[in-house]
Amino acid sequence: MKWxxxxxxxxVAMIVGAAPVRAADVRxxxxxxxxxxxxxxxxxxxxxxxxxxxxxxxxxFEVYNHPENVERLIKTAEALRIVVDGVxxxxxxxxxxxxxxxxxxxxxxxxxxxxCKASACPDSIAQILGxxxxxxxxxxxxxxxDAVSGMLRDAxxxxxxxxxGADLPVVPxxxxxxxxxxxxxxxxxxxxxxxxxRSISLPFLTVVMGLxxxxxxxxxxxxxxxxxxxxxxxxxxxxxxxxxxxxxASSAVYLLFMVAWLKLILFLxxxxxxxxxxxxxxxxxxxxxxxSFFTNRDGGCEVVGEEGRRKTxxxxxxxxxxxxxxxxxxxIIALAFAVNTVELVCSAGFPAVYTQVLALRNxxxxxxxxxxxxxxxxxxLDDLFVFVVTMATxxxxxxxxxxxxxxRMIGGLLLTAIGLILIFKPAWLxx
Amino acid sequence: MKVLKFGAVWCNACLVMRPRWKEIEAEYPKxxxxxxxxxxxxxxxRAYGIDRTLPTFVFLDxxxxxxxxxxxxxxxEKLVDIIRERMGDV
Numbered sequence: 027m028k029w030x031x032x033x034x035x036x037x038v039a040m041i042v043g044a045a046p047v048r049a050a051d052v053r054x055x056x057x058x059x060x061x062x063x064x065x066x067x068x069x070x071x072x073x074x075x076x077x078x079x080x081x082x083x084x085x086x087f088e089v090y091n092h093p094e095n096v097e098r099l100i101k102t103a104e105a106l107r108i109v110v111d112g113v114x115x116x117x118x119x120x121x122x123x124x125x126x127x128x129x130x131x132x133x134x135x136x137x138x139x140x141x142c143k144a145s146a147c148p149d150s151i152a153q154i155l156g157x158x159x160x161x162x163x164x165x166x167x168x169x170x171x172d173a174v175s176g177m178l179r180d181a182x183x184x185x186x187x188x189x190x191g192a193d194l195p196v197v198p199x200x201x202x203x204x205x206x207x208x209x210x211x212x213x214x215x216x217x218x219x220x221x222x223x224r225s226i227s228l229p230f231l232t233v234v235m236g237l238x239x240x241x242x243x244x245x246x247x248x249x250x251x252x253x254x255x256x257x258x259x260x261x262x263x264x265x266x267x268x269x270x271x272x273x274x275a276s277s278a279v280y281l282l283f284m285v286a287w288l289k290l291i292l293f294l295x296x297x298x299x300x301x302x303x304x305x306x307x308x309x310x311x312x313x314x315x316x317x318s319f320f321t322n323r324d325g326g327c328e329v330v331g332e333e334g335r336r337k338t339x340x341x342x343x344x345x346x347x348x349x350x351x352x353x354x355x356x357x358i359i360a361l362a363f364a365v366n367t368v369e370l371v372c373s374a375g376f377p378a379v380y381t382q383v384l385a386l387r388n389x390x391x392x393x394x395x396x397x398x399x400x401x402x403x404x405x406x407l408d409d410l411f412v413f414v415v416t417m418a419t420x421x422x423x424x425x426x427x428x429x430x431x432x433x434r435m436i437g438g439l440l441l442t443a444i445g446l447i448l449i450f451k452p453a454w455l456x457x
Numbered sequence: 458m459k460v461l462k463f464g465a466v467w468c469n470a471c472l473v474m475r476p477r478w479k480e481i482e483a484e485y486p487k488x489x490x491x492x493x494x495x496x497x498x499x500x501x502x503r504a505y506g507i508d509r510t511l512p513t514f515v516f517l518d519x520x521x522x523x524x525x526x527x528x529x530x531x532x533x534e535k536l537v538d539i540i541r542e543r544m545g546d547v
Contacts, residue, residue, distance in 0.1 A: 247467040254466035324529025326510035327468035329495070335467070336496065412469075424472025427530045 052082045052142040053149055053157065054135075057099050057115040059090040061298060061452045063386055065114040068126035071135070072116075079139050085157055089113055090298070101154045119147025228387060232380070232397050236404030238437040239376035241430055247327070248365045249273070249409050250424075251339055252358075253416050255346045262417070264351060268358050269413050275362030276409070277402050283370060284377050284398045291385040301448055304375075304382040308445030311375035315438030322434075325427035338365060376437070377401075379444055386452060458543050459489040461515040463507045465496055470530045471512040477533045485540055518543070 056072060058065035072084050087095040103110040108122060116123040116135065119142040123135055141147065252272055256265040294300055322328065338361070345357035370377070384397055408425050415423045447454050462478060464471030482490055493501040495511055507513050509528070516525035516539065525539065 246469055250469060250472065251467040322510070322529075324510060324527075324531075326470050326512060326529030327465070329508055329511060339467075339496065422466070422472050422475070424469045424475075426473050427470045 052079065052118065052139050052147070053152065054082060054084045054139070055087070055102065055117040055151060055155060055157075056084055057087045057089055057095065057102075057110075057113050059113045060088055061090065061301060062113055064126045066386075066452075067128060068114045068116065068131070071126075071128070071132050075132075075136060075139065078136075079143065081143060082139055085155065087155075098155055102151045105151050105154055117151060118142060120150055121147075228384075228397065229400065231383065232400045233404050234440070235376060235380050236401040237407065238433050238440065239380075239401075240405040240408050241433040241437070246409060246412070247335070248338060248342070248362075248369075249276070249413065250422070252342055252346070253413060254422060255342060257416070257420060257422065259346065264354075266417060267351065268346065268354060269417065271355055271358050272362045273406060273409055273413060275359040276366045277406055279363050279366040279370075280377065280402050280405065281398060283367075284381050284401070285395075287378055288381040288385055288394060288398070291382055301382065301452055304378060305445045305448030307375040308379045308441045308448060311379070312438045312441030312443075312445055315434045315441060317438075319431055319435040319438060322431065325431050334368075375441065379441060379448075382448060383444065458519060458540070459491065459517045459521070461501070461505065461517065462490060462492045462512060463495060463502065463505070463515070464492065464512040465494060468495075468511045473530050474512050477531075477536070481533065481536055481540065484537075485544065487544065488540060516543075 054072065056069070058069060069086075076082050076084060087098055089095045089099055099110055099113075099115065102117060106117070106120060106122060110122075110124065112124065114124075114126050118135065118138045121138055123131055123138075125131065138147075249269075249272060253269060256269055259265055291300070341357075341361060345354055345361060348354035348357060380401060381398075384394060389397070412423055412425060462474075464474070466472075478490065482488060495502055495507065502508075505513075505515055512529070514527045514531065514536075515523055516527075518524050
């Protein structure tokens with residue numbers, strides 16, 4: 027009888043040992059790069075997928091900053107007998123998904139998860155990745171995903187940064203922190219409490235940044251001086267035309283700058299050092315704004331650049347006194363371009379930082395345009411208010427500076443936060 | 458008592474302060490005030506060392522001696538308190 031028991035136990039053990047992953051347990055191995063927009067989108071999708079399929083476990087491997095994960099990726103490719111030349115790269119039940127296109131890849135991924143839930147899928151790379159006991163090798167499925175970058179594999183190996191922890195990066199729940207480069211979107215801010223970076227909507231961020239940038243007092247002094255000159259003209263039609271032209275030209279300068287900057291960022295791609303440099307600009311701008319909060323406590327106008335200001339005023343006077351409206355119009359537009367180009371430096375990097383954030387979102391062309399226009403509208407809102415009210419009442423009107431100081435602190439903190447995110451966790455800005 | 462008001466047409470906070478002073482001047486007709494433009498009244502600007510922030514309000518006593526200087530956007534109530542303290546309810 028003993029040998030019958032022994033045989034039965036051995037048989038059961040063999041069956042259990044040879045069994046693939048149980049039907050309810052689905053593992054996904056996700057290779058991504060910190061700062062890669064497609065990866066961020068897929069990462070977000072995988073987290074939502076986990077909500078719908080709690081039995082799904084996602085194992086994350088950041089490859090830009092973790093060379094050991096590049097080695098894992100190479101070994102995975104060898105095991106599946108495929109060529110990997112970019113991230114995002116996902117493996118579920120020995121089927122790979124290279125690249126990520128919303129609407130197609132996500133459907134295929136979910137379908138694969140459902141298939142693996144219903145009937146166990148082979149999982150031949152678990153051992154390679156050190157996730158669990160070896161699984162029977164199944165037949166690899168090459169898939170048909172498109173590569174993100176042909177140069178990526180080489181580029182990945184050129185980032186010999188330290189490994190942030192030896193544990194395998196597993197993301198058990200959306201929003202919780204993961205080790206070794208896993209992306210967590212949820213964090214705690216003192217006083218404010220728990221905060222999810224992904225809950226920040228782009229339209230909200232656009233409005234807030236546009237308003238804070240617009241509160242910048244140095245953006246308004248030329249308009250105020252122009253209005254004071256226009257009030258002395260007595261010709262309401264000319265006042266509206268010249269003042270309106272100045273505001274429109276000022277908006278155009280901002281538009282041109284932001285579009286050019288956005289194109290540059292999109293053209294250069296997501297080069298890490300550019301993103302880090304812009305993050306640095308945000309940190310410097312943030313520190314400057316916070317410093318202003320403490321140094322300019324009375325909310326007054328700082329007296330700086332007297333010589334340049336006087337020259338601008340002289341030019342403006344001569345332009346407004348032009349008898350010919352067309353000459354005056356041309357002069358005002360030229361002056362608006364000149365003054366606002368110089369004053370861009372004064373904006374503490376807000377437009378450059380915002381366009382970098384925008385570039386990370388991977389939008390279509392018209393959406394980029396719409397967001398930039400929205401930003402400029404809110405940036406110019408206080409100028410528009412002052413101009414329209416003054417023209418309507420024929421009395422110079424100011425906007426209370428009570429909130430300027432608060433806006434400096436809020437703007438400074440916002441720029442600092444964005445700077446840190448751009449440098450350390452750019453994926454948080456990609457949703 | 459006299460208040461010297463230093464401001465500029467390009468300074469937003471100066472524009473905000475204009476109507477406030479207008480109201481105060483109407484409520485306290487005995488209060489003497491004088492406005493100096495930062496860009497045109499260069500002598501007065503230099504004499505009082507206005508080189509940091511606008512608007513600046515210099516408060517002079519009856520002997521013409523400065524006893525207080527305020528910068529930036531100031532609440533009307535605060536200005537009224539200072540005037541009442543010096544001039545009483547006039």
